Amino acid sequence: MRAVITRALLLAAGLVALVFVATAGFLTYSHAVTTAAEADRRDAAVVAGVLAVSADPDAIRGTIARTAAGAGGRLSVVLRDGTRLGAGGGAPAASVDGAVVSVVPAAVPFPFFAVFLVVGVALVALGAAVWLGHRPFTPVLAALRELTTSVGRRVRLRGPRELEALAESIDEASSRTSQLLAKEREMIADVSHRLRTPLAALRLDADAVGAGPVADRIRSAVSTLGHDVDRIIQSLQPSEGEQAGTCDVASVVQTRMVFWSAHAADQGRMCEIDVGEPCWVPLAPDALGAVVDTLLENVFRHTPPAAPVGVSVVRHGGWVTLVVEDGGTGVADPSSALHRGSSGGGSTGLGLDIARAAAEATGGTIHLERGRLGGARVRLRFGEADSHHEPASPRAWRLWHGHP
Known part of the structure; x- marks a missing residue:
């Protein structure tokens, strides 16, 4: 300018x-x-x-x-x-x-x-003349610089009346956008909790029906519905850095495990829960709840009914670690398990991608390892809210070790 x-x-x-x-x-x-x-x-x-x-x-x-x-x-x-x-x-x-x-x-x-x-x-x-001519434009240029650096925050500037009006319009648009994003997040949470969780229970019930044409049709319909829900979640999933608010990881995990512990009891699974002290991360409760649901759904969907499952939360050095592990057979292809849309178990591959996006939104990482229960262990490191911690690198690790 x-x-x-x-x-x-x-x-x-x-x-x-x-x-x-x-x-x-x-x-x-x-x-x-x-x-x-x-x-x-x-x-x-x-x-x-x-x-x-x-x-x-x-x-x-x-x-x-x-x-x-x-x-x-x-x-x-x-x-x-x-x-x-x-x-x-x-x-x-x-x-x-x-x-x-x-x-x-x-x-x-x-x-x-x-x-x-x-x-x-x-x-x-x-x-x-050029030097003096710039002086009347100094407030205008200062106001324009303020506008260009005001992404993500309210614009407060003093300058020509027209630019002040433009700043007010930008604030209104930003506020409206934030409201729309908040509604979008609410829709994502609603889809996650109202559709995916009952769908997991329906899938488990369908597996218990047994063999026969009717059972096959039920399982096929449930599978189709699951894919449709995955596509809805994929289209509504907020991009990295758009999550808003904070939540207590321990409280969210305890709330979601009420549902998943009941399903584990129905299947005869051993379910270990260790959430520890309250620990806050810069994620909306619904966003973290969706992460917990997707990881537990993967466990219940891809492991035998008798395979144990464990969920734990640990706070350490400015990081909050959420661990979900199982006693299944593990991940067949860990090198591609964290790629969006890629899965070795016949699923859409969105579960781990949703978890990765949530962890990286806080500056954290996702690790895929073999756990102490013998199967897969997904370890998510979230950056603790209002705490200084060094950036984690690399952002996604895929580790797989055989049994000792």
Whole structure:
């Protein structure tokens, strides 16, 4: 913006300076021509004065020689008898008793020095005009810089009334966007808790129906519904960094494990829960609840009914670690398990991707390992809220070790 203003000021001031230089040059040259003509008239008047009192040729020649025009060979006198005194044959300048005084106009050189001086003054004035011209725009530029650096926060600026109105409009749009994002997060939480959790229970019941055409149709319908729900969650999942608010990981895990512990009891699974002390992370409770649900759903979906499951929460050094592990057979292809849309178990692969996005939104990491129960262990490290911690790198680890 500053460059645009500078170019506009240079163009405007340059045009003014050009007109000023041209006018000054013309006036300077016209003044020089007028001055030379006045000098010639004075010289002609001097010679005419001598002619008025004396017709002596010698006296007239002496007078001509003493004038500037005569010394330059541009002044002559033609007496009554036709005698020419002096040099030149210019236009008549005076006439006395039949004698005619003639002067050849002087060649006036163009006043380059004066013009160069005017040009110098014009350049200095041009620079001053640009510098002074920027001063009224200083509040405007400051307000624009404030606007460009106000992403993600309210815009408070003082400047031209139009820019203040623009800032208010941006604030309103930002507030409206935040409200829409909040509603979107609520929709995600609603889809996660109202659809995925009952769907997991329905899938478990479908598996218990047994064999037969009716059971196959039920399982197929449940599977199709599961894929549809996954696509809905994928389309509504907020991008990294959009989660808002904080939540207590221990409280969220305890709340969600009420549901999953009941399902574990129905299947005869051993379910270990160790949440420890309250620990807060910069995630919305619904977002973290969706993470817990997706990880537990993966366990119940891809492990035998008798396989144990364990959930624990540990707070350490500015980090909060959530661990979900099982006693199943583990992950067949851990190198691609964390890729969106990729899974070795016939699922959409969104579960671990949702968990990874949530962890990385707090500056944390996700680790896929073999757990103490013999199967897979998903370890999520969340950056603790209002706590300083070094950035975790790499952001996603895929570790898989065989049994010792």
